[in-house]
Amino acid sequence: MKLPKARAAKRRRMAVLLLAMIGLGTAAALTLTAFDDHLVFFRTPTDVATHQAPVDRQMRIGGLVEEGSLERVTGSTEVRFRVTDLEHAVPVVYRGVLPDLFREGQGVVANGKLASDGVFTASEVLARHDENYMPPEVAEALKRSGRWQHTEPPGAKN
Amino acid sequence: MNWHRFASPSNFKRLSARIFPWAAGGAALCLGCGLYQALLVSPPDYQQGQSVRIMYIHVPAAWMAMFVYANLALAGAATLVWRHPLAEVAGRAMAPIGAAFTFLCLATGSLWGKPMWGTWWEWDARLTSVLILFFVYLAYMALNNAFDDATRGARASAVLALVGAVNLPIIKFSVDWWNTLHQPASVMRLDGPAIHPSMLWPLLAMGVGYTLLFVVLALVRIQAELIERRLGALVQARLSAEPAA
Amino acid sequence: MSDYFAMGGYAVYVWTSYALTAVVLIGLGISSWRRLRGLEADLAAFEREDAP
Numbered sequence: 527m528k529l530p531k532a533r534a535a536k537r538r539r540m541a542v543l544l545l546a547m548i549g550l551g552t553a554a555a556l557t558l559t560a561f562d563d564h565l566v567f568f569r570t571p572t573d574v575a576t577h578q579a580p581v582d583r584q585m586r587i588g589g590l591v592e593e594g595s596l597e598r599v600t601g602s603t604e605v606r607f608r609v610t611d612l613e614h615a616v617p618v619v620y621r622g623v624l625p626d627l628f629r630e631g632q633g634v635v636a637n638g639k640l641a642s643d644g645v646f647t648a649s650e651v652l653a654r655h656d657e658n659y660m661p662p663e664v665a666e667a668l669k670r671s672g673r674w675q676h677t678e679p680p681g682a683k684n
Numbered sequence: 685m686n687w688h689r690f691a692s693p694s695n696f697k698r699l700s701a702r703i704f705p706w707a708a709g710g711a712a713l714c715l716g717c718g719l720y721q722a723l724l725v726s727p728p729d730y731q732q733g734q735s736v737r738i739m740y741i742h743v744p745a746a747w748m749a750m751f752v753y754a755n756l757a758l759a760g761a762a763t764l765v766w767r768h769p770l771a772e773v774a775g776r777a778m779a780p781i782g783a784a785f786t787f788l789c790l791a792t793g794s795l796w797g798k799p800m801w802g803t804w805w806e807w808d809a810r811l812t813s814v815l816i817l818f819f820v821y822l823a824y825m826a827l828n829n830a831f832d833d834a835t836r837g838a839r840a841s842a843v844l845a846l847v848g849a850v851n852l853p854i855i856k857f858s859v860d861w862w863n864t865l866h867q868p869a870s871v872m873r874l875d876g877p878a879i880h881p882s883m884l885w886p887l888l889a890m891g892v893g894y895t896l897l898f899v900v901l902a903l904v905r906i907q908a909e910l911i912e913r914r915l916g917a918l919v920q921a922r923l924s925a926e927p928a929a
Numbered sequence: 930m931s932d933y934f935a936m937g938g939y940a941v942y943v944w945t946s947y948a949l950t951a952v953v954l955i956g957l958g959i960s961s962w963r964r965l966r967g968l969e970a971d972l973a974a975f976e977r978e979d980a981p
Contacts (some may be wrong), residue, residue: 539765547846556852559860565862567808588863625802627731635865652802657870659736660880674718723947738946745950784957792946798943895956896964901961908965911972918975 568635574644575614581640587616588635588654596630609634611644616640620648656684693910696770700903709897713758714893721886738796739888743871744894745789749817750852752782752898754916756824757849760842772838773913775845777905781898783821792816793820793864800862810866820848825909849872 558565569579570587578583592615593605595608603622608615618636628634638647660668668674674676722740729736756778762771793811794804803900824841831837859868870878877884936943 531786536765543761543765543846546788547849550847550850554854558854562862566808567806567862567864570863623802625800626735628799628802632731633867648802652865653800654865655731657730657867657873657880658878659729659870659883660879662883663727663731664880664917665730705970728937733939735939735942737936737943741946741950781957784953788950791949795942795949799939863967897958901957904961905966908968910967911968915968915972915975918972926957929950 532537543592560670570611571609571614571616572611572614573653574640574646581642582640584637586635587646588633589616589629591632591634592629593629607634609636617644618648618651620644622649622651622652624651625653627655651663690691693914697907700907704900704903707896707903711896711900713894714889714896716885718889718893722890726883732800735799736883738792739838739883740890742789742792742796742885743786744891745792746787746814746861746889748894748898749782749789749814750855751895752778752785753817753845753849753852755854756816756845760845763838763842769835769913772835772842773909774822774902774906775838775842776834777909778902779821779824779828779841781901781905782820784826785894785898786818786821790818798878803865806865808864808866810864812854813855813858815888816854817848817851818845820851824848834916840922890902895924 528622560571568586569588571589573579574587587609589609589611592608592610595606595610595615597606599605605620605624606617607620608617610616618638620636620638628651633656635652635654636646637650637652640646665674714875718740726733726737726740739820745882756775757772758839759775759778763775789891790811793814797806798804824844827844856869859866860866865873871884879887934940934944
């Protein structure tokens with residue numbers, strides 16, 4: 527049944543397919559590299575400090591809520607905190623509801639505008655959690671024994 | 685090895701009949717244990733509290749969305765290179781299963797994102813690439829059905845499945861290549877899972893359960909497609925045998 | 930008991946997720962099974978008709 531011709535045709539189709547997949551993969555990789563800047567969900571405080579982030583234009587900044595920086599303005603929903611990537615920090619002002627995961631030392635992404643005085647006015651604040659999951663008792667035990675690893679700021683290119 | 689021997693409909697039916705009870709029993713067992721653990725035994729998360737229980741159905745759905753697609757792409761390659769009729773049928777049978785898992789991944793992710801992140805949806809690289817995967821599944825099904833001739837439909841959609849396979853590494857590594865709202869991988873990472881065993885085991889049980897459920901659904905759907913093809917051929921044969929009135 | 934179903938305040942999100950998953954997966958299972966049964970019956974009928 528199996529003619530050598532049919533086998534050759536199969537081999538040819540396989541070669542074409544492999545070549546096409548390699549070409550496609552390369553094209554996709556090149557495209558993604560070219561659009562790298564647009565695929566980033568948020569800017570970091572270091573981007574802001576080095577003037578790589580736009581001023582007075584809608585954008586997102588992400589990092590950790592700096593420990594001890596959270597202030598609630600009494601009598602309003604306004605909150606002030608600093609977003610840090612442990613190198614630089616950006617002060618943020620926000621008026622509205624915060625997500626349940628929002629807390630000091632945790633990941634955060636704020637959407638808003640950076641003023642020329644360096645203060646970021648957020649219109650939306652999202653919480654970002656890290657990849658660790660554990661029961662509360664385990665987290666407590668780790669903290670007590672001093673083996674707690676500090677949350678790393680998101681978006682740090684390693 | 686002569687693959688065509690395994691691929692004949694009657695052999696497939698026999699093989700399927702042998703696998704089916706094991707896959708179905710295993711799926712029931714894993715999903716039963718997994719759900720019991722996920723809902724009743726596993727602890728709340730130190731940050732996310734009880735909402736972490738959504739993980740046990742969200743993460744396996746995401747795994748299956750990608751695993752089924754990988755199978756779809758392999759079936760596509762077999763369709764184009766070996767012109768294998770069983771591969772044509774398998775692709776057509778698997779696509780709706782993959783689409784269902786992808787839909788569940790997106791929907792449960794949204795229901796988890798609202799209370800935790802504070803948003804139902806954001807256009808970050810992970811969420812967007814999974815949404816694209818869902819649309820590729822839908823396009824695959826549409827293209828597969830767009831031709832009168834089943835083989836032509838299968839070949840056209842096989843090309844689409846292979847082109848769409850570029851999306852799989854993008855989905856997997858989106859959280860590492862770009863900064864995203866979605867956190868990086870917790871289970872499939874180089875330095876071991878970042879999930880406490882009391883949560884990891886139920887998650888893995890659900891993962892195995894979902895995989896076996898996929899096997900069960902695929903076997904049923906492939907058999908249905910094989911019968912439909914046979915019926916089509918029989919109808920054709922009868923039509924051509926009857927003298928034109 | 931009602932404490933359990935409240936899911937620490939996340940009841941809506943948790944139970945909606947589980948219900949949706951159950952509906953979609955069970956629905957897919959039932960529809961796939963029914964289609965197979967229907968086609969098997971069609972084929973049997975066709976072959977009976979075809980037999981002399």
